[in-house]
Amino acid sequence: GAVVSQxxxxxxxKSGTSVKIECRSLDFQATTMFWYRQFPKQSxxxxxxxxxxxxxxYEQGVEKDKFLINHASLTLSTLTVTSAHPEDSxxxxxxxxxxxxxxxxxxxxTRLSIL
Amino acid sequence: xxxxxxxxxxxxVEGAIVQINCTYQTSGxxxxxxxxxxxGGAPTFLSYNALDGLEETGRFSSFLSRSDSYxxxxxxxxxxxxxxxxxxxxxNTGGFKTIFGAGTRLFVKx
Numbered sequence: 001g002a003v004v005s006q007x008x009x010x011x012x013x014k015s016g017t018s019v020k021i022e023c024r025s026l027d028f029q030a031t032t033m034f035w036y037r038q039f040p041k042q043s044x045x046x047x048x049x050x051x052x053x054x055x056x057x058y059e060q061g062v063e064k065d066k067f068l069i070n071h072a073s074l075t076l077s078t079l080t081v082t083s084a085h086p087e088d089s090x091x092x093x094x095x096x097x098x099x100x101x102x103x104x105x106x107x108x109x110t111r112l113s114i115l
Numbered sequence: 116x117x118x119x120x121x122x123x124x125x126x127x128v129e130g131a132i133v134q135i136n137c138t139y140q141t142s143g144x145x146x147x148x149x150x151x152x153x154x155g156g157a158p159t160f161l162s163y164n165a166l167d168g169l170e171e172t173g174r175f176s177s178f179l180s181r182s183d184s185y186x187x188x189x190x191x192x193x194x195x196x197x198x199x200x201x202x203x204x205x206x207n208t209g210g211f212k213t214i215f216g217a218g219t220r221l222f223v224k225x
Contacts, residue, residue: 006157032211034212034213036215042217042218043202043215043216043217043218044158044202044215045215046212046213046214046215049212093157093158095213097206097211102163103146103148103160103163103204103206103213104148104160104204104206104213105160106150106157106158106159106160107157108156108157109156109157
């Protein structure tokens, strides 16, 4: 069964809207979660590392003020795309490792479409 | 820097065996993972190698050689449903983040 739950699965909204995406770890605690973005027919690009109780670590070229990350508990990380524009339309996926020496498990992803 | 290389496309027939190679360059190493992704879906974990050798999970096997910075995914008894993108990914010791290769598109023909 799924170990990481992501919601919503799809969002369609107008330009200028802020969109929040939730990522939850099921049956385990995740002090670290990861947020990826994937454009059609491309690989997954790491956006940021979400750290419980501290600031997220963003990859080079990712705007911190554009993509707000909050990791308020050991089972929940949220990504908020602020003032979204059509170029932000993409597939956003979160993941979490179940242990120190364990691979990532992914949520089902959120397909964001900005009109 | 970090990079992973894998073939962009592979085509095989139903029932055949296919091997997808992956070479990597990373600062620190915590394991090589393989993921499958069908169009429109999220990546699904297939296999993970932290140590050298072969890991077998049903029709899928994965191999790792840390001295060669090389691994492969072996798919046996190919089925049409195996048509998908396959990503190798490396987890490094700096923050434990996982970096993905560009992906290999597998086409299985009847």
